[in-house]
Amino acid sequence: MTDQTFAPPTEHEVAARVRISRERPRWLAGAIGIVGILVLWSLLAVTVFADGGGVPTPWAVVAKMGSDGWSLYGPNASITVGSAAQGFLWGNAFALLLAGAVLVVPQLDGLVTQLGVISYCIPLTAIGPIIQIVFGGRSTSIFLAAVAVFFTTLIGALLGLRAADRTSIDMVAAYGGSRLQQLLKVRLISSLPSLLAALMIAAPAAMLGAIIGEYLGGVDSGLGVALTNAQQQFDVPRTWGLAIATGAIAGAGYLIFSLVSRAVTPWSAGQEGTS
Secondary structure, eight states, X not given: OOGGGGOOOOHHHHHHHHHHHHHSOTHHHHHHHHHHHHHHHHHHHHTXXXXXXXXXXXXXXXXXXXXXXXXXXXXXXXXXXHHHHHHHHHHHHHHHHHHHHHHHSGGGHHHHHHHHHHHHHSOHHHHHHHHHHHTOTTHHHHHHHHHHHHHHHHHHHHHHHHTSOHHHHHHHHHTTOOHHHHIXXXXXXXXXXXXXXXXXXXXXXXXXXXXXXXXXXSOSOSHHHHHHHHHHTTOHHHHHXXXXXXXXXXXXXXXXXXXXXXXXXXXXXXXXHHO
């Protein structure tokens, strides 16, 4: 063999490989990953977990989801998503209001930060029963969904608002602008990438809070109630199907805000490359 056999690739070959990798569809890696998960799931279901019965095969889950149909998933999903959406709106509105207040009145920083840490540290299952006793009904799901998103949005909003360009802020101040005008004219725009990134995380968190609220009882419908009933009846394929549907809905919320972030803040995609 000659030394040419082990020669490193030339710059043109490297560039061609990079071009091919860029031209490859972005969804291909995700599709390969999903296929791999399904294959692994099927193998484990028919081998390691075959005797226990706690892990059904993918086709058994799909067949059960098909037989249950819209009559099970539609009404329950719409109720849970409605509770999660209300909690999402209330929790984010309160977080944004407090974040703006901190920028206008800096003395509130310590109090607001402590409130955010407390909301993050208190387990949802600890405060859920109290809310259930005091208010009852759907209020528990809505409240827990709001608590689940509050800390994430608060921190994301504060980081984004504080990351505003100092020159622009000084310019607004030089023309007589108040802290409120600095917030509205400069800080809000600069905070969009961090804020939308926080909302991407908050959307699945709101779904989790709503599900936990339904698990605690007091309601007779929703994905959490359907999951509880399926577990009590030891209907394993239905339990897995409901879990997958819940995860898909939470993932859809993440995807929606990811697309919004790309559309609203296209400039943020190139920040790392230019730094």
